[in-house]
Amino acid sequence: MASKSKNVPCEGCRERKKKCSSGLPCDRCKRLGIECIYYNPALTHPDRFIGTNSKALEAEVDELQRIANSLEDEMDRLQQHDSSLDSSSHDNDPIDSNNDGNGGNLSDAVSTTEELSEITEPVDLAKVNDNMPLQWHMSLGKYGLSLETDIQSFDDLLHQVRIFGQALLRGRKPLSSTMKNGSNTSPSQQSTTMLRRYPIFTPLRRANYRAKLRCVSMNEKDDTPETPTSDTTTTTTTTIDPDLIDRQRTLQLLEAYFECQFYHCVMMHRETFYSLFVNGNTDLLSSPVVCSLCAAIITMRCRHIREIIPCEKQANAHTFYLNRARELIATKFDVATLETFMTFLFIALYYINLMHPMRSRKYLELAVRIRHVLAKDYETSKDTDIHEYELFKRLHTMLFDIAHQIDFFNNHRGVPDDNDSSSSSTKDGSGSSSHSNSVSLRQKTQPLSPELAKQISLSKHTPTPLPDEKGGHLRALMKDVYTTRMNAVLHPYLCATRFSTKDTIPQSFVIKMETMYNHYCFTEIPPEYRLSLTIFENDLSDEEFQSRLTNDHHLDITAVCLAVRYYHGLISIHEPFMPSLPRHFTRANHPERPLINCDYTSEPKPSDILLTEQMETYQLRALEVCHRSAIIIVRLLEFLSHKKNICCYMFMPCFLTAWDILMRNACLGLADPEEAQKYAPIRVLKLSRDYCLRCVELLRKAFHFNTGDRIMWEHHQDVENEILSSLFASRPYTADYWDPFSSTSAW
Numbered sequence: 001m002a003s004k005s006k007n008v009p010c011e012g013c014r015e016r017k018k019k020c021s022s023g024l025p026c027d028r029c030k031r032l033g034i035e036c037i038y039y040n041p042a043l044t045h046p047d048r049f050i051g052t053n054s055k056a057l058e059a060e061v062d063e064l065q066r067i068a069n070s071l072e073d074e075m076d077r078l079q080q081h082d083s084s085l086d087s088s089s090h091d092n093d094p095i096d097s098n099n100d101g102n103g104g105n106l107s108d109a110v111s112t113t114e115e116l117s118e119i120t121e122p123v124d125l126a127k128v129n130d131n132m133p134l135q136w137h138m139s140l141g142k143y144g145l146s147l148e149t150d151i152q153s154f155d156d157l158l159h160q161v162r163i164f165g166q167a168l169l170r171g172r173k174p175l176s177s178t179m180k181n182g183s184n185t186s187p188s189q190q191s192t193t194m195l196r197r198y199p200i201f202t203p204l205r206r207a208n209y210r211a212k213l214r215c216v217s218m219n220e221k222d223d224t225p226e227t228p229t230s231d232t233t234t235t236t237t238t239t240i241d242p243d244l245i246d247r248q249r250t251l252q253l254l255e256a257y258f259e260c261q262f263y264h265c266v267m268m269h270r271e272t273f274y275s276l277f278v279n280g281n282t283d284l285l286s287s288p289v290v291c292s293l294c295a296a297i298i299t300m301r302c303r304h305i306r307e308i309i310p311c312e313k314q315a316n317a318h319t320f321y322l323n324r325a326r327e328l329i330a331t332k333f334d335v336a337t338l339e340t341f342m343t344f345l346f347i348a349l350y351y352i353n354l355m356h357p358m359r360s361r362k363y364l365e366l367a368v369r370i371r372h373v374l375a376k377d378y379e380t381s382k383d384t385d386i387h388e389y390e391l392f393k394r395l396h397t398m399l400f401d402i403a404h405q406i407d408f409f410n411n412h413r414g415v416p417d418d419n420d421s422s423s424s425s426t427k428d429g430s431g432s433s434s435h436s437n438s439v440s441l442r443q444k445t446q447p448l449s450p451e452l453a454k455q456i457s458l459s460k461h462t463p464t465p466l467p468d469e470k471g472g473h474l475r476a477l478m479k480d481v482y483t484t485r486m487n488a489v490l491h492p493y494l495c496a497t498r499f500s501t502k503d504t505i506p507q508s509f510v511i512k513m514e515t516m517y518n519h520y521c522f523t524e525i526p527p528e529y530r531l532s533l534t535i536f537e538n539d540l541s542d543e544e545f546q547s548r549l550t551n552d553h554h555l556d557i558t559a560v561c562l563a564v565r566y567y568h569g570l571i572s573i574h575e576p577f578m579p580s581l582p583r584h585f586t587r588a589n590h591p592e593r594p595l596i597n598c599d600y601t602s603e604p605k606p607s608d609i610l611l612t613e614q615m616e617t618y619q620l621r622a623l624e625v626c627h628r629s630a631i632i633i634v635r636l637l638e639f640l641s642h643k644k645n646i647c648c649y650m651f652m653p654c655f656l657t658a659w660d661i662l663m664r665n666a667c668l669g670l671a672d673p674e675e676a677q678k679y680a681p682i683r684v685l686k687l688s689r690d691y692c693l694r695c696v697e698l699l700r701k702a703f704h705f706n707t708g709d710r711i712m713w714e715h716h717q718d719v720e721n722e723i724l725s726s727l728f729a730s731r732p733y734t735a736d737y738w739d740p741f742s743s744t745s746a747w
Helices: 011-016 027-032 050-088 154-171 203-221 247-259 270-277 288-298 303-308 311-329 338-353 357-380 386-409 419-424 431-444 449-455 472-498 507-524 542-550 557-577 617-641 649-666 682-702 709-726
Strands: 137-141 144-148 194-196 504-506
Touching (some): 011 027, 050 154, 194 507, 203 649, 247 288, 247 303, 270 288, 288 311, 311 338, 338 357, 357 386, 386 449, 472 507, 472 557, 504 507, 507 557, 542 617, 557 617, 617 682, 682 709
Antiparallel strands (some): 137 144
16 A cells, blocks of 8 residues: 655645645646745754755865866867977967057957967876776767766765876976076977066156155145144135135036046035035035035146136135135034035045145044944934935045055055165255155055955945936946956956066966956946947057047947056056166166156166067067057047046056056167167057157146146156157147146147
8 A cells, every 4th residue: 555645735825724736836826826835844953964065065066177177178288289389389470570550460459368388298197196097998989989987976086186186297397497498499399387577667657656755745844733623713814816715616616526527436426415515505615515625626637627716826725615624624523424524535635636645644534433433323224315325335435545545655555666766866955855754754654545445345335326327427437346346356466466576477377367357348347338449450540540439339438448447457467578678778867957867776687688589479469468558548548638528637547657668668768770679679669759759748738737737847848859859850849838827728
């Protein structure tokens, strides 16, 4: 007699105590047309860990599968090595020095580097363990090859994989034996596991840092002690034109910020800011948030500010707004509100724009303290307004941006600046004190960004688009998200290549990093945020480039910004593999103009200086990728510089990086092209020299807008004259003088 099994009712029948047929679906649920759900019965004590154990086994199987696939690829390369050894030497041709153009041999995007396997000895994997011979049999059947093994468990499989791995390691030749021939051996015959890393050519970036450090030292020298909550009633009596601080002028400043700088880095929610502090407020000067933000806006490098407040009156205007904000906040500086948090944050932004890192740090620390209190209130309160909370989250972007700038001024970002090079730049008298002040400044401070990252989780404060944000606002917000993730992908590589004491980098690490970077930029970033790759094809004239860029369907500041960031990241990956140049024609010694020396921090080693015919494939490719990326960056920034509603100052690091690459490839110290092409292909040399002049024009047109920039404007005209004289060329100036006190402008 068959045993009767107990029916397990579905959840619907069980709740209503109805008879269940135990089908899927059961008769009752099928008749009523409702969903039939069965809940798993409670597990007994010994069975509770089955799910956990199965997950662990699945993870282990996945790991074994990955190892097995890697092993299989390695075995295939070993078997095909002898047949492909002769042909592989012709796969990687050097850069064609006779092909004029600005792109080289790269594809529309960036050609993927072929991974060159190491030279290995043939290894008989069947004899790797004499004590345990393999009882494996291979047969050819109806559906192909089949392999029968004696592996009975996962432990046996893992053990066998480890044996194969050890056998492959024993079969490799030592690295030293494969690199004894030096440059006489072709790249395909040479072990390419480790790539040589060279000192990065950074004269312009280092000079930019030292110039800012000189400004910081001068500000500290003339600085008077202040406390954030001191009485400021006497400082607001500064004489100022009433028309510069009326409601209409204040609204124009806010509008200029939200129409220009706001799109470079979205740090607030515009509608919420206006609803809280602007709309319905008849006296904007009574709001410390508005006053502090206006003070910070005036100190930003933006051409739109010049149209609202004349350059000669900007100093009095931003000082008035700052003092007004400090006076209003002095009575409630210890009250944890969004108003005090934003006021202190904007004042910190104001001081960092004026290169006062110590004062900026004081206000930033006050803002961080209030932020911790507000975070608890927003996270625990049930009636928190979603728009106000989103504004609070986005302010963290500004908070970390200020912290990064303070760390930059204190040299926690790793700018090379040794005593020898610094001392050489202080022969004009005032430099010695500035150098000692900068050293003491760096010694007394601790990095802010790592400490803030420990206290604040950025993942919890990732901006979320709100329903009222569409079009340009939404694209600008997502652009910041994508840029942050691009930097996160590059961060491990930059730490390993910039701060490492080793002179070599594993080739597999470089290939993996470039593959990950390209994969994210071309698959994770939606197509509507990317410019068409046809814009960046090789050998395009400037007119054709501008035409294709203008006619692109996705063209806006967001797409151009992401393109600039992408090519800047490519330079960061390949820049360490560009050989150094002799110092005798990189030195710029002009006694009549005692400026900062921008040479290497130390004499390049003879082994770091390579001629073009001595460069290996990866060095030539690094030179080509960096050259092509630098030209694309300059072209994109030239396009932005002609747009009156866009400012380019946020791209200064990318611009200086591209300019450094072009300066390195231009070899300006050697006027004879035949002599200079020993260190760079002739077409790269000619294009780099032309683009160096275009960089001077771009700098003077797109980055100098304030009264203090007039000296820099004239200085770069002298630089342009020197470049033209070194090339034995003459042409009209690329940009006219800009007189801030006249009605005319450079546009």
